[in-house]
Amino acid sequence: xxxxxxxxxxxxxxxxxxxxxxxxxxxxxxxxxxxxxxxxxxxxxxxxxxxxxxxxxxxxxxxxxxxxxxxxxxxxxxxxxxxxxxxxxxxxxxxxxxxxxxxxxxxxxxxxxxxxxxxxxxxxxxxxxxxxxxxxxxxxxxxxxxxxxxxxxxxxxxxxxxxxxxxxxxxxxxxxxxxxxxxxxxxxxxxxxxx
Amino acid sequence: xxxxxxxxxxxxxxxxxxxxxxxxxxxxxxxxxxxxxxxxxxxxxxxxxxxxxxxxxxxxxxxxxxxxxxxxxxxxxxxxxxxxxxxxxxxxxxxxxxxxxxxxxxxxxxxxxxxxxxxxxxxxxxxxxxxxxxxxxxxxxxxxxxxxxxxxxxxxxxxxxxxxxxxxxxxxxxxxxxxxxxxxxxxx
Numbered sequence: 001x002x003x004x005x006x007x008x009x010x011x012x013x014x015x016x017x018x019x020x021x022x023x024x025x026x027x028x029x030x031x032x033x034x035x036x037x038x039x040x041x042x043x044x045x046x047x048x049x050x051x052x053x054x055x056x057x058x059x060x061x062x063x064x065x066x067x068x069x070x071x072x073x074x075x076x077x078x079x080x081x082x083x084x085x086x087x088x089x090x091x092x093x094x095x096x097x098x099x100x101x102x103x104x105x106x107x108x109x110x111x112x113x114x115x116x117x118x119x120x121x122x123x124x125x126x127x128x129x130x131x132x133x134x135x136x137x138x139x140x141x142x143x144x145x146x147x148x149x150x151x152x153x154x155x156x157x158x159x160x161x162x163x164x165x166x167x168x169x170x171x172x173x174x175x176x177x178x179x180x181x182x183x184x185x186x187x188x189x190x191x192x193x194x195x
Numbered sequence: 196x197x198x199x200x201x202x203x204x205x206x207x208x209x210x211x212x213x214x215x216x217x218x219x220x221x222x223x224x225x226x227x228x229x230x231x232x233x234x235x236x237x238x239x240x241x242x243x244x245x246x247x248x249x250x251x252x253x254x255x256x257x258x259x260x261x262x263x264x265x266x267x268x269x270x271x272x273x274x275x276x277x278x279x280x281x282x283x284x285x286x287x288x289x290x291x292x293x294x295x296x297x298x299x300x301x302x303x304x305x306x307x308x309x310x311x312x313x314x315x316x317x318x319x320x321x322x323x324x325x326x327x328x329x330x331x332x333x334x335x336x337x338x339x340x341x342x343x344x345x346x347x348x349x350x351x352x353x354x355x356x357x358x359x360x361x362x363x364x365x366x367x368x369x370x371x372x373x374x375x376x377x378x379x380x381x382x383x
Contacts, residue, residue, distance in 0.1 A: 029257045030363065032330070035323075036351075037359060044355055056312050057296075059319030064295050066288020068222040068326075069259040074292045078300075086293050090285070097258025098281045102269050104256035105249065119370040121255045126331075126340035127366030130347025131359060133327050137352050139320030151317040158321025162221075163328040169221040173318060181314030186306045 010047040012080050019092035021046065022073065027096035031124040034069040034093075035061075036131025038076060039138070048080045055142050058135065063173065070094065150183035204272040205279045207238065212264055212283035219288060221322060223261030224329055230263065240271050254334065261285070339373055 013021075025037045035058065043054050057079065061071035070090060077089025111117050143151045154176055161172045211233045219226045227250070234240045241249070249270070253263040261284060268280025302308045331340060347362045 027257055028360075031255055031366075032260060033359070034259055040355075040359065055316055055319070058323065059312070059315040060295065060299060061292070062221060062319045062322045063315060064288070064292045065217050065220045066222075066292055067219065067259050067261040067285065070261075070285050070289055071292040074289045075296050078293060078296045083293060083297075086289075086296070090289050094258065094281065094285060097256065097262055098265050098277060101253060101256035101258055101262040101265055102274070102277055105252045105266050105269065108248070108252050115374055116371060119374040120367040122334075122336075122340065123343065123366035123368070123370030124363045125255055125334065125366075126336060126343045126370070127347045127363045129327050129330055129340075130344035130362065131351070132323060133344055133348035134351040136320055136323040136327070137348060139316065139323060143317055143320065146313060148313075151313060154314070155317035155321040158318050159324045162322060163325030169225055169322070169325075173221065173322075177315060177318050180317055181311055184313045185310045 008047070009050065012048060013046070015081055015084060015088045018048075018077065018081055018085055019088045022077075022089045022092040023096055026093040027100065029097070029128075031121070031126075031128035033128030033131030035072055036128075036135050038069075038072060039135055042076055042080075049076065051138065052142065053079060055139055058139065063177070148184065150180065154180035154183070204276060208268050208271060208276060208280045209283045211238070212280055213287050216284050216287040217291065219261075222326065223259060223263070224326070224333070227260075227263065230267070234267050240267060245270070254330075260330075339369070343369055 021041055022038070025034065025041060029037055039054055042049050043051050049057075054076070057072055057075035058068075060075055061068045064071050070093070073089045073093045074086045077086035079085075081088070140155065143155055158172065158176055161167045161176070162169050211230075215226045215229060215233075231243075231246055235243050235246050249266045250263060253260055253266055256262060258265075262281075264284040265277050265281045268276035268278070268283075270276070272279070299308075327344065330336075331344075334340070343366050347366070350357055350362060351359075
């Protein structure tokens with residue numbers, strides 16, 4: 001599998017091009033899975049960002065308050081084209097869905113009795129979750145490349161606590177994040193961390 | 196109810212969504228419960244049933260699940276409300292995120308920066324997987340949905356360039372197949 005982190009990045013796009021790409025992601029992201037879409041376009045298709053940079057954006061997006069997708073979008077835009085890139089990306093990503101979701105809400109009343117449409121919607125939404133699971137796999141592969149136990153344990157512990165046990169997210173992150181960071185903190189006299 | 200000027204619905208939307216925007220740690224779903232409480236019990240913007248309907252629409256419509264806020268704004272004050280609610284919910288957290296990204300970027304290359312990143316990335320990845328489970332739990336999804344999502348994830352890992360549309364389309368086809376089989380009496 002080609003690893004985008006090892007390949008050369010393309011030159012940064014114009015603000016207009018960046019906005020265009022995110023606009024269409026917003027419009028076509030039926031059923032969710034936006035982070036997966038953004039990863040595909042920005043890292044794989046256009047090579048505006050390395051895989052590693054994108055993945056640290058994911059971590060940042062989830063820990064900073066706010067919707068993960070919009071935070072990720074702000075981070076991606078900022079890394080590619082600075083503060084204006086972030087602004088452009090956010091507005092481009094959100095403008096389509098803001099209008100479309102209202103139209104879907106209006107249409108919903110007319111189509112809610114058709115089981116075929118329900119099946120389509122449920123199927124698309126389930127598949128869209130797969131786009132985000134795929135990003136989890138990409139993240140796990142990166143953790144494997146770190147060749148250390150602590151990050152893998154931190155990942156599994158976070159997943160089990162929040163996903164399986166359904167413990168509240170904020171205290172879990174407040175406890176696990178410092179532990180996870182402390183475990184890889186550079187010690188005096190060698191053993192430097194390199195991600 | 197308390198304020199009666201023509202600005203009041205917009206003001207009410209801003210008062211509800213701006214604070215929630217800044218406490219949504221871990222993403223939109225973490226504030227769905229408080230949004231429901233505000234919209235249904237506190238402000239009486241809609242019935243519990245209407246809220247569930249809006250929730251379903253936000254999930255399938257394009258955009259993040261937090262478009263829930265947009266739809267509440269729309270219910271409260273039409274198109275103006277939709278736009279005000281969207282901005283109130285996404286702008287504050289985005290400004291905060293931009294500020295954090297700037298600081299984060301400034302110290303790139305330092306040893307402790309690498310350690311922070313190496314420590315935080317696994318938390319992000321763990322939350323990504325947990326988020327997938329949370330979505331299915333909220334949607335009361337069955338084994339077919341799970342299987343499909345895992346199939347899509349594995350397909351994309353095997354073939355990163357596979358087009359998401361094709362995979363989403365497979366989802367729609369598979370679920371219709373199930374519907375048809377159930378209808379024909381092969382499944383119960």
